[in-house]
Amino acid sequence: MSLPVPPGPQYADKQFYINRGYHQIPKLRLSMDRIVKETVGLRPFRPSGPRIEAEQLGSKTIVHNYGHGGSGWSLSWGTGNMARNLVMATPERKIALLGCGTVGIATARLLQESGCEVTIYTKDVPPNVTSNLATGTWSPASRVCDPAVAKPEFRGVWEDATRYSFRRFQFLLGLNDIACWTDEYSVRNEVPTASEHSAGGEVYEIPGLIPERVRLGKKEHPFAADFVTRRSNLMFNIPSYLHYHLQDFLAFGGKVKIHEIKKLEDIDALPEKVVVNCMGLGAKPIFNDDELIPVSGQLSCLIPQSDIQYKLSTEGANFIARKDGIYLGSNGIVGNWDTTPSKEQTEKVVGILQEVMKNMRG
Ligand SMILES: Cc1cc2nc3c(=O)[nH]c(=O)nc-3n(C[C@H](O)[C@H](O)[C@H](O)COP(=O)(O)OP(=O)(O)OC[C@H]3O[C@@H](n4cnc5c(N)ncnc54)[C@H](O)[C@@H]3O)c2cc1C
Incomplete structure (x- = not known):
C-alpha cells in the first residue's frame, strides 16, 4: 500500500504534546x-461462503443461515435479512429457529419485526456459544470464504449482506455502548x-x-x-450486545427452549412448519455438510x-x-x-x- 505520509497532524489533535513533539497514546x-x-x-468456515438458502425436507421448509467463518458478528443482520426474506416467501408465520448465537438472535429479531412468532430451539444460550468467544470487530470479509472456491455471484451476496448489516449497526450506536x-x-x-x-x-x-x-x-x-x-x-x-438483543427478543414475545437437535427426525418433530437453521458449526453433523470446518x-x-x-x-x-x-x-x-x-x-x-x-x- 503506498499511502503518502502527511506533513503533520491533519486535525486539532488534543493528544499532541508540544513539549514532547508527538501524539501520545496510553500504553x-x-x-x-x-x-x-x-x-x-x-x-464455522465454509470455503464457498455461508449457506443461505431454503430447502424442502419432508413436510418442513428449512431456511439455512450458517457458516459465517470469521465474520458472523459483522454479517449477522445482513444474512439474517436474507433468511427473513426466504421465510416471508412462505405462508407460515409461526417459525422455529435453531441456535442462539449472534446469527440466530439477529435473524430472530428480524423475523419478529416482520410479524412472525418465533421460538428458538437451542443446545446452549450465551455465554456458552461460539459468538461469545469472538473479538467483536467489524470485519465482514474475515475468513468468510475461499475466493478460489466461492462462486462469482457470492461476492454480490456478500456485498448486499455487508451493506444491510452496516446500516443496521448504525441504529445500535448509543444503546449502552453495545456497538x-x-x-x-x-x-x-x-x-x-x-x-x-x-x-x-x-x-x-x-x-x-x-x-x-x-x-x-x-x-x-x-x-x-x-x-x-x-x-x-x-x-x-459482546456480552452486553448478546444480552440486549436476547432481552429484546423475549420482550417481543419470543420463546427460548433448550433443546438439542441430534438428528433430522428431531427437526421433523417440531410443531413449526418453517425452521431456520442458525446452528453454526452445529449444523455440520445434522445436515452432513462436509464443507463446513472449524x-x-x-x-x-x-x-x-x-x-x-x-x-x-x-x-x-x-x-x-x-x-x-x-x-x-x-x-x-x-x-x-x-x-x-x-x-x-x-x-x-x-x-x-x-x-x-x-x-x-x-
Ligand atoms: C476467535 C474468534 C474471533 C472472531 N472475531 C470476530 C470478529 O471480530 N468479527 C466478526 O464479525 N466475527 C468474528 N468471529 C466469527 C463469529 O464469532 C462467528 O462467525 C459467529 O459467532 C457465528 O455465529 P453463529 O450464531 O452462527 O454460531 P454460534 O455462536 O456457534 O451459535 C450457534 C448456536 O446453535 C446452537 N446449536 C449448535 N448445535 C446445535 C444442535 N445440535 N441443536 C441445537 N442447537 C445447536 C448453539 O448452542 C448456539 O446457540 C470470530 C470468531 C472467533 C472464534
Whole structure:
C-alpha cells in the first residue's frame, strides 16, 4: 500500500504534546498475571461462503443461515435479512429457529419485526456459544470464504449482506455502548498488503463504507515503527450486545427452549412448519455438510484498563479494548477442533505486544 505520509497532524489533535513533539497514546499494561481468561472459539468456515438458502425436507421448509467463518458478528443482520426474506416467501408465520448465537438472535429479531412468532430451539444460550468467544470487530470479509472456491455471484451476496448489516449497526450506536466506533492502529515495519492489515485475510472490500486508513507521520504516533496507520472502525461489546438483543427478543414475545437437535427426525418433530437453521458449526453433523470446518481462534483477556480505548494490530498479534476486558489474539488454525488454550500461543502474543509497548515513546 503506498499511502503518502502527511506533513503533520491533519486535525486539532488534543493528544499532541508540544513539549514532547508527538501524539501520545496510553500504553497497555501487559503481563501474564493480568490475564484473567483464555478461550478458543471455532469459526464455522465454509470455503464457498455461508449457506443461505431454503430447502424442502419432508413436510418442513428449512431456511439455512450458517457458516459465517470469521465474520458472523459483522454479517449477522445482513444474512439474517436474507433468511427473513426466504421465510416471508412462505405462508407460515409461526417459525422455529435453531441456535442462539449472534446469527440466530439477529435473524430472530428480524423475523419478529416482520410479524412472525418465533421460538428458538437451542443446545446452549450465551455465554456458552461460539459468538461469545469472538473479538467483536467489524470485519465482514474475515475468513468468510475461499475466493478460489466461492462462486462469482457470492461476492454480490456478500456485498448486499455487508451493506444491510452496516446500516443496521448504525441504529445500535448509543444503546449502552453495545456497538461503538473505536480507533484502530496498524503498527508495522514493512508496508503490509491490504489483507495483512487484519488477521482474517480479507478478500473483499467495499470502499468508502468505513473511513479509509490514514498513514500517520512520525509526530502523529508514539510507535517505533515505519508504517503506522489509523482508521475508525466499529466494535461490539459482546456480552452486553448478546444480552440486549436476547432481552429484546423475549420482550417481543419470543420463546427460548433448550433443546438439542441430534438428528433430522428431531427437526421433523417440531410443531413449526418453517425452521431456520442458525446452528453454526452445529449444523455440520445434522445436515452432513462436509464443507463446513472449524478455524480455531484463541483469545486472552486482560483486566480492563480505563485509559485504553483503542484497537491495535501488528505482525502476529492484536488487541481490542472492550468494556469487559482487553482481548489479545487471535490466530486461526484451519481444521482444528481442539478448544484447549495453548500457553505457548498466549506467551507469543503477549511477547509481541510487550515489545510494541516497550518501544513506544512516552
Ligand atoms: C476467535 C474468534 C474471533 C472472531 N472475531 C470476530 C470478529 O471480530 N468479527 C466478526 O464479525 N466475527 C468474528 N468471529 C466469527 C463469529 O464469532 C462467528 O462467525 C459467529 O459467532 C457465528 O455465529 P453463529 O450464531 O452462527 O454460531 P454460534 O455462536 O456457534 O451459535 C450457534 C448456536 O446453535 C446452537 N446449536 C449448535 N448445535 C446445535 C444442535 N445440535 N441443536 C441445537 N442447537 C445447536 C448453539 O448452542 C448456539 O446457540 C470470530 C470468531 C472467533 C472464534
